[in-house]
């Protein structure tokens with residue numbers, strides 16, 4: 543029989559706790575983001591009622607009705623590729639944008655945040671695996687990118703984000719997650735941001751335990767946590 547939402551939440555929390563214990567990390571340093579792009583508005587409401595506070599969506603077209611109903615509950619993350627002409631829709635609604643990967647997008651975020659009188663918290667998306675199907679800055683381009691966006695004072699870089707290739711054996715994703723952590727540590731030695739970069743948004747249903755062992759501070763969990771509803 544299929545697990546209930548509550549059972550899935552309990553199971554995921556146990557797995558997060560075990561991965562933290564295995565790698566000597568404090569469980570409070572790893573936050574679970576519920577990725578709700580495959581589920582209905584009704585399920586998003588249940589997820590929030592169950593006590594999960596962080597919600598992520600990857601397309602504004604799919605998120606709009608959910609955010610309109612529930613946007614004042616929880617913290618919303620935008621994790622998908624963000625088209626520049628969609629910035630106006632998401633700004634001020636999603637507290638975190640995980641997919642900053644180009645200067646034109648940074649400029650538009652700055653412009654719309656400035657107009658709204660708010661700051662916008664971002665993760666830089668980095669393509670560690672080097673697959674050409676993946677969005678994200680090449681790692682070697684990140685220092686210059688940080689220098690270029692430094693004058694865009696509404697943009698607060700809180701972390702780095704990456705996606706690993708899908709692997710049958712999640713252990714094979716480890717070098718990708720380790721690469722993102724090492725990049726963060728190298729960037730902090732260069733001190734290109736006013737505050738050190740703390741966060742690593744990495745790990746999905748298939749590979750989150752490996753990501754946690756390598757330092758993830760936020761895991762983005764869809765299928766394993768909230769399920770996948772046909773036609774949602």
Ligand SMILES: *Cc1c(COP(=O)(O)O)cnc(C)c1O
Nearest residue numbers: 577600621746747762763764765
């Ligand atoms: C869909 C998605 C996820 C969650 O995927 P699952 O494998 O269902 O956990 C995480 N991150 C991003 C960027 C996504 O698009």
